[in-house]
Amino acid sequence: MTPTITAFEASPDRGAGLARDMRVRWALEEVGQPYAVRLVSFAALKQPAHRALHPFGQIPTYEEGDLALFESGAIVLHIAERHPGLLPEEPNARSRAIAWMFAALDTVEPPIWDLDLARMVEGDKPWHAARQPMLEDRVRQRLGELAARLGGADWLEGVFTSGDLLMVTVLRRLHGSGLLDEYPSLAAYVVRGEMRPAYRRAFAAQRAVFDSRPGGS
Numbered sequence: 001m002t003p004t005i006t007a008f009e010a011s012p013d014r015g016a017g018l019a020r021d022m023r024v025r026w027a028l029e030e031v032g033q034p035y036a037v038r039l040v041s042f043a044a045l046k047q048p049a050h051r052a053l054h055p056f057g058q059i060p061t062y063e064e065g066d067l068a069l070f071e072s073g074a075i076v077l078h079i080a081e082r083h084p085g086l087l088p089e090e091p092n093a094r095s096r097a098i099a100w101m102f103a104a105l106d107t108v109e110p111p112i113w114d115l116d117l118a119r120m121v122e123g124d125k126p127w128h129a130a131r132q133p134m135l136e137d138r139v140r141q142r143l144g145e146l147a148a149r150l151g152g153a154d155w156l157e158g159v160f161t162s163g164d165l166l167m168v169t170v171l172r173r174l175h176g177s178g179l180l181d182e183y184p185s186l187a188a189y190v191v192r193g194e195m196r197p198a199y200r201r202a203f204a205a206q207r208a209v210f211d212s213r214p215g216g217s
């Protein structure tokens with residue numbers, strides 16, 4: 001059965017692939033699962049029909065037969081558990097890969113999100129400049145720790161897993177901040193993810209949504 005996911009009809013990232021449907025698209029492309037996309041407006045997100053799928057009125061969602069899922073991490077885990085290619089077979093390695101999924105979303109993403117959010121919502125406030133070094137240092141701490149663990153490896157558990165998939169999507173949000181460049185091994189790790197054919201197909205698909213809008217490209 002072909003799953004249907006939701007994505008922004010008009011993503012505020014203007015096709016940069018930063019909205020969270022990107023990670024779901026990438027996971028589906030990695031495992032070779034065709035999918036359909038239903039584009040949703042900001043207004044429709046908050047309507048009862050969408051809230052029945054997503055209690056918080058957000059994208060992405062995932063529908064497959066009787067199953068409706070929300071939360072990008074849960075959706076990627078669902079895909080990884082049902083198809084070969086994103087989780088190792090060996091039980092301990094599999095659990096470690098899942099731990100990296102949680103680490104990406106629960107340990108690494110929050111300080112990155114806080115940094116971006118501060119720029120977006122309080123960039124013009126008088127206290128913003130004073131808070132910026134603290135916010136950046138919180139990100140640096142996690143990047144340093146992550147770089148130390150990655151070492152010279154290509155992927156966090158040796159082979160590419162859904163843990164890397166989520167981690168790369170989280171780190172991509174630092175493009176343009178200069179912070180990723182302070183950790184060359186992590187910058188290279190992100191590029192390795194972005195060069196994967198499945199990533200490129202997913203990126204092109206979400207980009208096409210932006211390009212197809214009037215004045216889009």
Ligand code: GTB
Binds near residue numbers: 021073
């Ligand atoms: N924890 C949830 C998950 O991982 O699925 C979070 C989902 C979420 O934040 N969805 C956002 C949303 O629907 C879109 S991705 N927002 C609308 C709303 O809450 O009303 C977050 C996002 C939005 C925009 C950019 N951007 O422009 O760069 C990047 C990421």
